[in-house]
Amino acid sequence: MPYIPHTPEQTQEMLKVVGVASLEALFQDIPASMRPRSFNLPDGMSEHAVCARLEELARANKTDVISFLGGGFYDHHIPAIVDALSSRGEFLTAYTPYQAEASQGSLQAIFEYQTAVCRLLDMDCANASVYDGGSALFEACMMAVRATKRSRLVVDECLSPIYRTMLATYTTNLQLELVTVPHGGGVSNVQALVDAMDDRTAAMVVQNPTFFGTIHDYTALFAQAKAKGVVSVLAAYPVLQSILKTPGQMGADVAVAEGQSLGLPLSFGGPYLGIMTCSRDLVRQMPGRIVGRTVDHQGRTGYVLTLQAREQHIRRAKATSNICSNQALCAFRAYVTLCVLGPQGLARMAEDAVDKAHYAATRLAALPGVRLLADAPFGNEFAVVLPKNAHEVVDKCASRGLVPGFPLGGYYAGMEHVLLVACTEKTSREQIGHLAEMVGGML
Amino acid sequence: MRTIFAKSVPGRAGTLPDAPAAPAAAHLPQDLLRPAAPRLPEVSELDVMRHVSELSRRNFGVDTNFYPLGSCTMKYNPRFMEYVASLDGFTKLHPLMAQLRGAGHFTQGALEVLYETERLLCEITGMAAFTLHPMAGAHGELTGVMCIAAYHRDKGNHKTKVICPDSAHGTNPATAALAGYDVVNIASVDGMIDPEHLENALDDDVAAVMMTCPNTLGLFEHHLDRIVALTHAKDALLYYDGANLNAILGKMRVGDVGFDVVHLNLHKTFATPHGAGGPGAGPVGVAERLAPFLPISRVVKLKDGRFFLDYDYPKSIGYMAPFYGNFGVVLKAYAYILRQGREGLTRVSEYAVLNANYMRKRLESHVEIPYDRICMHEFVASAVAQAKRGVKALDVAKALLDKGHHAPTVYFPLIVKECLMFEPTETESRETLDRFVDDLIDILTLAESDPAALQHAPHTTPVGRLDETKAARDMILTDDA
């Protein structure tokens, strides 16, 4: 019996102790009328057979392509130590650290994770993670709604369309007004964002770099927000954050990020990591687990889950969120990644990716009829306008084993010709050469 | 133990990538750049390895200790599942690849995993359709309740309330509130939902009744038939919190008995590891009439056997996840279901229930068990008698840590005073259960003779009981605070 250690004799002895004649008798409370109408599952398989089946399915995916896909989710190198440490059973097979004395390892790791992401984003407080960057943005908006007791959310159209559709879904039943301020050709229209704020506005939501890869300084916008009593929310990109002006410096009240770029494989969409940080005055509005430092009765330093009065297991319907399980092991991987790369390693990763993206942009923009969408600073990702439908170009290139980027026509009306191209430190100049040649050949 | 930041040595580097050909300043104006590098630890790779290995020794996990934490299903996590989820063909797959028209053939294996997992979960639960997008149980609850809200809106119903029994997990009422509903609590009677109370609370404003069955006391609801009939008579829907599905695999299917929506915790019933708090996965199954409201995208199998993502569901609630859910977790659960098969899954429930009842029987003469009858996969004891002598449930829990066992759940369910909620799971041997019960009996005996001895437990852990009040007051949430 896979993973069930009972011998037949033990089963009989245990049934006797319980006082029933058979395993089936343990289910006497379920009347015959409620028994399954069918339970038509396949027979079990050996470990070998299951692995072989999944290996076959894995092979049915094509991953040996040259890819310039990004869109907020990037193929950065994952140091081998990350897998080595995150597969340790002491972390992998633990539950949420409710029993602090038996969970100091997890708790201190989360505390150090909180410290690391706060230092990266230049913010005061972090939680132990939420599901992903999109749910982090929603939770950030809800923090703003509670803190301001206002109900209007102003969102930059440069914010990832993936997050904007998630925000629209999550707010469906909450009597919140979602206002989207159109982008100005791949950059934020800061004046329009300022004008969109009124005295009912709870949050101003922007992203840096934007979905188009462009880089902004939102300091002035956030100052205006502050003056109007609006909470400023910034979505960041952790790897690039090692070199970019920080959310804290710009005056953001809440900074969130998709943490995938820190040690998490792309893995077809998850599990990823919602990083959430905020200024100290908003910490009681923060959802999810938060670890704090304290002492035991002998004065020894230790860590506990704290400020739990915000959470569902205490406050039930009045909690700041319904979140219970989070993405702890993903946060752990991000923590190990940040430690082992250190400030130098992370900055090298970022600078190399930025340098290569600029090389790629130069090569693509040199093709006839191709131009950059925005004349603005960008990081490791940029949007180019092709003389042709970008979807068609991508499809043709893909069939030859190179995915030149993501076509934006499905996400932005009128952008049928726009291609979003991302590089990481793993991209080679040779691959960029292929990219330029292949795209050039299609035009 | 010092933090990794305290071990930082300026100038020391860990695992460095190649230096860039040109610095960022060559491409970006200075005022968009960070004036100083983030103060991340400057340590060697070995420093990280030693530090984190030392942290790991300060943790209990299923791999190291018996972990009978009620409602959490801390069963063994078979390692072939980790292997499966680490295959390059899955980990290297960019989620946007599936949204490129011309690259549909790049992701066929992954889409087949999603499709097949949905199909298997439908058969396991008797539901008509599943989404794998929700990223944890509570996220599944939100998805499910939002589908319910969309259903009522579509029908022109104006419903404002959701009923939760007082035994419900905290996420149930919190979810209903997050979906815009007022929460109505109903009191349990004899550990069960009382049909009279339910009937009184059920009016035309009720959108849904959320229930857990077996409930959080580990008891199978006696009045399920009536609850279903009463709820449906008001055009309200029945939500099943499937965190306890591991008790009824092959014994009852929630779809067959009339539930409209269910979420499952793959990180409980289907043995994916909890990872010290996550990630999990909380797929949601629905009855036919709710299928149009499920989140998009949905995986469809074409006549020629190929799979594709379909976004054309105009009544869908929209996007709960950036892509297709916690795919890596779904993969592990899929592998586990294939490994166990029909008989294996049925056995999971049988032995989970056997182990719980065996522990209950062995303990019943030593501690009060408020609802002492055949239980399902878990049961709840009460330390009220011990508390009168000054030994609270929490003290018992801490004393168990000293014996090398993880504690049971003590903060929930709220309807039992001084509760101790035990869930042994099917993967534990009789010897482990006996050792645990013997140790617990020793503790309960000590509670009679020397209560003070327990009030300061644990003694063998890296730290003793921690000052939670101080933590909340000082709010030291980072190494910089």
Ligand SMILES: Cc1ncc(COP(=O)(O)O)c(C=O)c1O
């Ligand atoms: C009965 C019950 N419902 C819901 C949940 C929430 O699940 P999750 O932690 O995955 O969000 C849990 C788990 O803690 C539970 O035990």
